[in-house]
Amino acid sequence: MRTPNKPLPDEGTANPTSPPSPTDETAADIGGNAPAAPPDGDGPSRLRELETRCATLQAELAESREFFEAVFESSPDSIFLLDRSGRVLAVNRAGARRMKRMPAALTGRNVFKLLPPELVVRRRRWFEQALDTRKDVQFKDEHKGVVYGHRLSPSFDERTNRVLVTAITRDVTESERALTAMRASEARYRAIVQDQTELICRFLPDGTLSFANEAFARHYGMIREELVGRRFSPTIPEEDQRSVAEAVERLSPLNPVVTFEHRVLREGGEVEWQRWSHRAIYDLHGELVEVQAVGRPITARKAAEEGLNEHREFLRQIIDTVPNLIFVKDRDGVFTLVNRAMAEMYGARPEDLIGRTGRDFNPHEDETTLFRAEDLEVLDSGQPIFIPQRAITNARGEIRWFATVKLPLPGKDQLLGVAVDITERKEAEAERLRIETQMRQAQKMQALGTLAGGIAHDFNNMLFAILGFVRLALKQAEPETKLAEYLSQVQSAAMRASDLVRQILAFSRRSDQERRPLSMVPLCKEVVKLIRASLPSTVDIRSDLDDVRSDVILGDPTQMHQVLMNLCTNAGHAMRDKGGVLTVGLADIVVGPDSRGPHTDMPAGDYLEIRVGDTGHGIAPAILDHIFDPFFTTKKPGEGTGMGLSVVHGIVKAHGGVISVRSEPGQGAEFRIALPLHREPAEAPTGGEDEAPRGTEHILVVDDESLLIQMIRDLLGGLGYAVTAFDDPEVALFSFRARPDAFDLLLTDQTMPRMTGAELVRTVRALRADLPVVLMTGYTDALTPETAHDLGVAAFITKPVVETRLAAAIRAALDAKRSDLKDAKRNDLKDAKRSDLKDAQRNDLKDAQRNDLKDEKRSDPPDARRSNPKTAQDGAPPAQSAAPPPETPEEG
Secondary structure (H helix, E strand, C coil): CCCCCCCCCCCCCCCCCCCCCHHHHHHHHHCCCCCCCCCCCCHHHHHHHHHHHHHHHHHHHHHHHHHHHHHHHHCCCEEEEECCCCEEEEECHHHHHHCCCCHHHHCCCEHHHHCCHHHHHHHHHHHHHHHHHCCCEEEEEEECCEEEEEEEEEEEECCCCEEEEEEEEEECHHHHHHHHHHHHHHHHHHHHHHHCCCEEEEECCCCEEEEECHHHHHHCCCCHHHHCCCECCCCCCHHHHHHHHHHHHCCCCCCCEEEEEEEEECHHHCEEEEEEEEEEEECCCCCEEEEEEEEEECHHHHHHHHHHHHHHHHHHHHHHHCCCEEEEEECCCEEEEECHHHHHHCCCCHHHHCCCEHHHCCCCHHHHHHHHHHHHHHHHHCCCEEEEEEEEECCCCCEEEEEEEEEECCCCCEEEEEEEECHHHHHHHHHHHHHHHHHHHHHHHHHHHHHHHHHHHHHHHHHHHHHHHHHHHHHHCCCCCHHHHHHHHHHHHHHHHHHHHHHHHHHCCCCCCCCEEEEHHHHHHHHHHHHHHHCCCCEEEEEECCCCCCCEEEECHHHHHHHHHHHHHHHHHHCCCCCEEEEEEEEEEEECCCCCCCCCCCCCEEEEEEEEEECCCCCCHHHHHHCCCCCCCCCCCCCCCCCHHHHHHHHHHHCCCEEEEEECCCCCEEEEEEEEECCCCCCCCCCCHHHCCCCCCEEEEECCCHHHHHHHHHHHHHCCCEEEEECCHHHHHHHHHHCCCCCCEEEEECCCCCCCHHHHHHHHHHHCCCCCEEEEECCCCCCCHHHHHHCCCCEEEECCCCHHHHHHHHHHHHHHHHHHHHHHHHHHHHHHHHCCCHHHHHHHHHHHHHHHHHHHHHCCCHHHHHHCHHHHHHCCCCCCCCCCCCCCCCCC
16 A cells, blocks of 8 residues: 655656655755765765664654654545645545445546536536635535535645645534434424523623623513623612522532512503523533523413412411311321411410421420320321310410310311310300309208298297196196106207207308397307217316306307307217317407518407317318308218308308317317407396296287197196187187277287288277287298387297296386387376366366276276186186177187
């Protein structure tokens, strides 16, 4: 193969492939002439120098040829070295292979004769252009589906005027296809960009637009050609310009993309919102080359967002206004939505709870564990659950009650919870139950009062009969005998039974309290004496009653007796198993601003303190606040009703006092009662049974109990009175109408069939206004001492009553009448003396005396009754001028 760097002979050389001789090349290298003969003496050395230099050049030339040949032959492109006519001077293996011939078969032949005819004209034109212009020419052509790229590089040797053309051909089919595809793609994407509704542009760092799509130009009413190459910016409000500048300044090679929104002022003052994404394009050195911007108008979306935000804010206001707890949780128990009420329960803001769980705010693990189990149940089952009441501890440590419903949210692994605070309702329910309980207790009390009132009348009548007959029996019995002792015990039991009835009535508030100055020392001693008999010998009683300056209070003896008996009975019950000491004491206390103790909340003043203590088992702290509640008891069934201490509390309060208790389990208990002292002295005790006042007057007795009729007749008859008794008030009234002046006093019961005592009194006093009346009652809530006084009743007595009190009331009523008569006469005399008509006065006195004599004649005179003992004792009425009654009254 011919080396490419070997000089080519001119066209027409016989052997163009034979390389030139070295001598010729050497000569050409030094000027093209044969060396001159060296001068004498220097010829041999000069010749050796030239030979050495020639050998060196030949070696370098050989090395250069090898290098060129390696490059020439290793090129994948076809390389032809052509002369001016197109004759092939040299060709590499790639070119020969493309021509499907050996290199030697191509050398020396005209290349245009080796080409297909359809290629010759085009390629010859480009070849001649290269020769004429002596510049490189590049072109492409295609043959049989293969695209070739050609480069013709002419070279001109000015010494020899020789022109050579290097033709390099490359198969560029694939690259041409890729280029075509790239161009098609570029066109396609350019069309896409142009057809986009988004506003797309590119601008240089100085703001000059380098590209703008049709949408951009159309949006601003301009032409693309007018925009490209100039700086363009819409009118942006000043405050938005600052935000845009800040966003663009954030662009960097590490953060080349930024997105922002701003407003644009359009013609006509219209404000438009736009959203832009800027991408910065940097070169290899990190210098900003260009910025690509993509934007779109978002005014409608902005309006929709504002509407949506307003709607969200409206919904937020709604759920925050709702006082109920509203929350949304995911499967992990994380809050995704809470309202203000929910947050405030945990002492936080709604945003503080978002993204956190209830355990972060509620330290009570028992509550949060239960919540978690309920949440998972709702999410796993897909069914709502309702919890009617649940206790939740809030941030202040308060326990609030809630009714909660939890529902799964469709399409989400979340649940919605709504909790309604029912604490007030629950408290109201508890209060309602408490009030209902109180009402039931009140109804029980009312029922007890009704029962007490129903039986009080009959029971008091029986007790009255017992007391009366016992008194009559005692008069017949020999003193100091067993019979007299037994009768006294019966009388005492009857009196205690009478006190019991009064206590029941007082407790049920069906009778008035009879308060009077009361000395507490004798009463306490009496209670100690009574309680001693009922306590076991293991209980010791100690009293401290005499070291007080004053022991007088204003109180009801029966009720205070009941208070002491109840407290002492309870104390004895507390010591019945192991025994102990019962202490009853009195003390003077003064309550003032500096006072200490259990009575400091009372008004300042002097008080008498009653103390009842024991050394029993004490009272548990859990029940200490309930011991005064009605029907509350710690005793076994049948041992107590739970009414004792409640009665004590009520009586003490009604007397203006306070009661307190101090107790420790196992250390006993002490009750203290403080009652206001009374400055007046206590009433003197009533006289003995023999001190019952006597009389001889005629008494009309009316009572529907025949047993009482007999007892009263015998009792009053024994005191010297004449008694006419009836067991029917209508018969008694008939008898009185027949002889209104025959009786000195009316003693009647209140509760009777067909006519009450009050009705009888009204009728009788209408007939005779000066008749003294003593009204008795076993029990009535329709008549009080005040109303009885308004009827003109001289004495209002509650059954049962002892002989002395009954006799004293009768005697007082009769004596009051006599005193009234004397006063009336005395007043009449005074009036007469004041008159100048002495004769008229004298006549009036005579008439008055005459009338008095007539009245005495019409009635049974006391002397006559005394002269006929049988009639006085039997109570037989004197002769009556009126018709006899329809049936015989029960008389002696």
